[in-house]
Amino acid sequence: MQPKQPSIKGRGTAQRIDARYNHHQRQMVDDGWFQEPENPPKTTVEIEHPKTIITRNQSPDLPFSQSINAYRGCEHGCIYCYARPSHAYLGLSPGLDFETKLTAKPDAAKLLKKELSAKNYKCSPISLGANTDPYQPVERDFQITRQILQVLNETRHPCHIVTKSAMVERDIDILQKMASNNLVQVHLSITTLDPALSRIMEPRASAPKRRLQTIETLSAAGIPVTVLIAPVIPVLTDYELENIVKAVIEAGSLDVNYILLRLPLEVSPLFETWLQTHRPDQAQHILNRIHDLRGGKNNDPRFGHRLRGEGIFADLLAQRFHNICKKLNIKSTLPALRCDLFQTPNSQMSLF
Template identity: 65%
Template structure:
């Protein structure tokens, strides 16, 4: 790794590589002028006003076809995040730009209400957190996710939430009302129980121990919560698989699942640089094991393979997972969210 690639405190990526749509691709060369001290990077937030807020997919790998992303980019800075390449569409880097140059959608709740009121709208589960975390730090000030949940409650619309943040506890008052109607499911994503490793992998996300506490808090308030071990990273985190399952079950997770690491597009070189910066002695081993499980590459986008991988190593992870979760049969219940309660509020209600 070049000396030009330096660690910025509180940030995941060690560089700011060009996006694939850039006209020119730059190569960093160490000329001896760079030193280890680098200035902290501040978070820049801009606004956009999209015409629509609901995105749709036809992926057979996912249990939902509709998603909402209140933000572009994610301040959590998870180095392995598969959503990083989306920043290239903005002409920004999937590296440090992804976690420092963020976009908010202040009209998201109004757009959602408008789209749900459409005559041809058919209710199906909406998912938040499929691309960037709805509870990343800037949500504390903008509260867009909370506004969206108010609309969900107004329409009795089912919602699935994926997050790494304990900030979700702030909205327990709304989530409890959704849970009473069987309209909400929360997935807490946990990658590792090692605080030191977590701070490097996902620098601005809640600590693993804090997330476990959030699981207990949500369960105690009658809000269905499960755990997604994501991603499982060979050599770095795979040895913790059973420990994470055990801790999650004891915290009260109603269901536990996992996703094997995948490194699409620019995420692959970003992750490789991160490895050589933080764990140079393990870097080659980690990357080789990922390729062993991704058909010789670092990403295999084919449906049926992209979430679990394939090959001996991926099969071993799957078998270990299946054996471990069998110890907790009470924690493997599935939740079916209701869609039959969906209704469009009377326009007269807008007067109040």
């Protein structure tokens, strides 16, 4: 069990837990001397210049094979974020560094055009937000996601957007054009409807009520929007399942799905410490239920198991979800995104 630690206002964790590739590992000991810093850590952004921008995967339990991440790290600070361990590749902490030391890729749109122009490129939907949120707060200044969407719209390339930010409303002008050709679907991620819990668990993400409003706004604009209840946290949030499904359908979501909490690598001790800090009375109960769902462990990375879990409690959760969808007569009518409209960038020049 991880020791309880004070928190920093507006951050998911106060820990700078060592990355797994570091030469030295430090053991945190609570000696009673920790105090919240008078000058809390500010967000810094380094510029990254990658050679390519499209990431490809062959995961059998993901509905896409291509994705783009405009940023590394995420200022939303969600304590449960499965992407936190990726910061270890930068030699940074998956803890506080993940939400305060970010990198941005301002050349993303330019690189995307180049890759879409390749002779051997085959069009398939690109996911924005597969790792870190494309509409996290720094997007207000960098607008990298908007530039990517402009390229996708110009080339009539399909994409999925996964976000928990109301900032997606900023790009309604582009999304409406793409939606008119069935080239985009927005997937809002909602974890809880409790604003107090959301504030400490995902401190810089849009409040639950604001996300429901975003569903209404996108739906009214003719943009297909669905909801991912992600993650479902045993004991802590799973009791909200029925209420969340009902609320998002009433707001205009065309479909809803869920993903069980994942605690890979460094996320596990970070989440345990968060529990001891914010939910000490429930901590052991929550961890015991996670073990029931994950074969006695904190995490199970196996394909086919990592998103849903296994065992009696996983089966009960799936049955509950099925029953609420049946009761509300939820039948997804979302057609597959179109790939046949894709136009290679500047392809019109070949006519001259």
